[in-house]
Amino acid sequence: xxxxxxxxxxxxxxxxxxxxxMKALAYHGPGKRAWGDKPRPAIQDPGDAIIRITTSTxxxxxxxxxxxxxPAVTDGRIFGHEGIxxxxxxxxxxxxx
Amino acid sequence: MSNKSERESLSSKVGDGVIISCVTACLKCDxxxxxxxxxxxxxxxxxxxLFDGTQAEFVRIPQxxxxxxxxxxxxxxxxxxMLSDISRTGFECGVRNGQVTPGDTxxxxxxxxxxxxxxxxAQFYSPAAIFMIDLDDKRLAIxxxxxxxxxxxxxxxxxxxxxMDLTDGAGVDVAIEAVGxxxxxxxxxxxxxxxxxxxxxxxxxxxxxxxxxxLWDRNMSLTTRLVDTVTTPMLLKVVRSGKLQPGKLVTHRFxxxxxxxxxxxxANAAKEGALKVVLTNGQSQx
Numbered sequence: 001x002x003x004x005x006x007x008x009x010x011x012x013x014x015x016x017x018x019x020x021x022m023k024a025l026a027y028h029g030p031g032k033r034a035w036g037d038k039p040r041p042a043i044q045d046p047g048d049a050i051i052r053i054t055t056s057t058x059x060x061x062x063x064x065x066x067x068x069x070x071p072a073v074t075d076g077r078i079f080g081h082e083g084i085x086x087x088x089x090x091x092x093x094x095x096x097x
Numbered sequence: 098m099s100n101k102s103e104r105e106s107l108s109s110k111v112g113d114g115v116i117i118s119c120v121t122a123c124l125k126c127d128x129x130x131x132x133x134x135x136x137x138x139x140x141x142x143x144x145x146x147l148f149d150g151t152q153a154e155f156v157r158i159p160q161x162x163x164x165x166x167x168x169x170x171x172x173x174x175x176x177x178x179m180l181s182d183i184s185r186t187g188f189e190c191g192v193r194n195g196q197v198t199p200g201d202t203x204x205x206x207x208x209x210x211x212x213x214x215x216x217x218x219a220q221f222y223s224p225a226a227i228f229m230i231d232l233d234d235k236r237l238a239i240x241x242x243x244x245x246x247x248x249x250x251x252x253x254x255x256x257x258x259x260x261m262d263l264t265d266g267a268g269v270d271v272a273i274e275a276v277g278x279x280x281x282x283x284x285x286x287x288x289x290x291x292x293x294x295x296x297x298x299x300x301x302x303x304x305x306x307x308x309x310x311x312l313w314d315r316n317m318s319l320t321t322r323l324v325d326t327v328t329t330p331m332l333l334k335v336v337r338s339g340k341l342q343p344g345k346l347v348t349h350r351f352x353x354x355x356x357x358x359x360x361x362x363x364a365n366a367a368k369e370g371a372l373k374v375v376l377t378n379g380q381s382q383x
Contacts, residue, residue: 024153025356035356041149041157049161051117055178056151056353056376058363060209061300065146066360069302073146080152081119081145082181084174087111090161097115097165 024078030068038078046093056083115165116333117151119144119182120326122163129163135323140164142323151181152356154378166329169337175344176336178375179214184332184343186298186324187214187275193328194320195271195296197222204228204260204269205245206284208236209366210346210373211298212275216243217341218332219273228269230256230284233367243345257287264290273298279305286312295319349374 024038041050059082065073121140122129128136135141140160144150149157158164168177192215197203203224205212208231216227229240230249237248247263249256261268268290274282277299285295286308294317335341349369351359353376363374 022154023354024149033357033360035354038149038153040155044157045159047123047160047162049115049158049165051115051156051158051165053151053154053156053353053378054114055174055378057178057181057347058152058359058374058376059182060211062145062152062360063364064300064302070146077145077147078149078151078153078156079145080150080156081142082178082183083117083151083156084168084177084181085115085117085151085156087113087115087165088155089111094161096162097113097167 025080027065027073027077027079028075031066033066033079043089043091046091048091049087049094050089051083051085052088053083053085055085056080114168114170116168116177116180116329117144117156117158118164118166118326118329120164120324121148121158121160122326123160124163132327133325134163134327135325137163152353152376154353166333168333172337173342173344175347175375176342179343179346179373180329180332180336182324183210183214183346183373184218184341185326185328187211187216188218188332189324189326189328190298190320190322191215191273191275191296192219192222194322195273195294197224197271199223200225201270202226202228202264202267202290203271203273204230204285204288205240205273205275206230206251206281207275207299208233208240209275212273213240213243213346213372214343215273215275215298216240216245217343217345220244221335221341224271228260228263230260230281235367235370236372239372251284257284260284260288264288267291269293271296275299277301279303289315289317292316297321346373347375348372351376353378 021037022040122134122137123139126138201224228247229245232252268288272285274297282305362369
């Protein structure tokens with residue numbers, strides 16, 4: 001198994017560590033969404049990883065959620081279930097992807 | 098046991114490029130142990146639904162060991178992001194559940210991103226004929242480019258009859274539902290051949306009428322599935338070989354700050370000619 005040899009630009013890590021917020025698209029009830037500041041996620045469980053998203057995409061399911069077809073989605077929930085990114089941080093219990 | 102350097106090379110590292118799976122898997126519960134990650138007791142499909150998702154600058158991924166996949170250097174990012182969900186949904190829920198076999202006659206109902214992902218991955222198995230059924234001629238034209246043998250525009254409500262005529266009344270070995278509404282499911286149950294399979298890949302919000310009075314003697318089967326994502330390692334290898342290029346489904350790209358515009362484009366997919374709309378955050382690292 002080979003893994004990509006990727007390096008974070010040093011400036012990126014330094015800049016990001018100062019910021020406690022991020023931009024995200026959140027659901028605010030049927031037909032309502034907002035692109036705005038949300039708290040940046042942090043490790044909460046040893047099995048977690050924090051990923052800096054580089055590419056994501058929109059799915060038909062996101063439009064269903066936006067319409068209010070999935071009532072289990074709560075106010076403020078950030079959209080999206082597809083994406084690729086760079087690992088920023090891993091919890092102590094993360095061993096191997 | 099592997100030695101220390103091997104263990105290090107296998108272990109995940111900060112700075113790695115990863116594909117985020119749409120399904121979160123703990124790899125330990127009874128469902129995960131059966132390969133049914135979609136119903137993981139500590140995850141399943143939660144991302145962007147019951148748990149904050151990926152349309153953001155950062156995301157927290159729980160159960161990271163089972164929910165992230167390192168990707169090979171030099172991969173195309175458009176191909177990779179299509180592996181998060183649609184390529185695998187098309188392949189697992191459609192092609193695999195439909196047991197597409199060499200020589201089969203296959204019908205795909207719905208030429209949206211999932212239907213087109215079915216089209217791309219069904220060709221691993223050399224079906225003899227592929228019918229693509231959709232209302233939109235623009236999407237049908239794309240389906241033609243990607244390997245469909247026969248296009249059927251369903252806007253006149255006679256798609257099922259046309260498929261039956263084109264198959265000399267036999268119907269199709271595999272009918273894959275890739276929309277999620279009663280009308281498209283009806284087409285599938287009207288065209289399935291004796292001994293055939295209907296594989297549902299669409300997300301349904303309303304009940305459908307199941308015509309068991311016509312199907313009871315057809316030796317047919319009907320499957321449903323929420324994508325389990327268990328074929329990711331296989332699909333990554335096929336993408337790496339260049340034999341699968343799901344990035345072809347990307348029609349529009351926006352910087353993530355223009356996400357509102359991206360949603361409008363995707364919501365008006367027919368008018369905009371949109372399939373997959375990709376959002377990029379900062380400069381690509383690969």
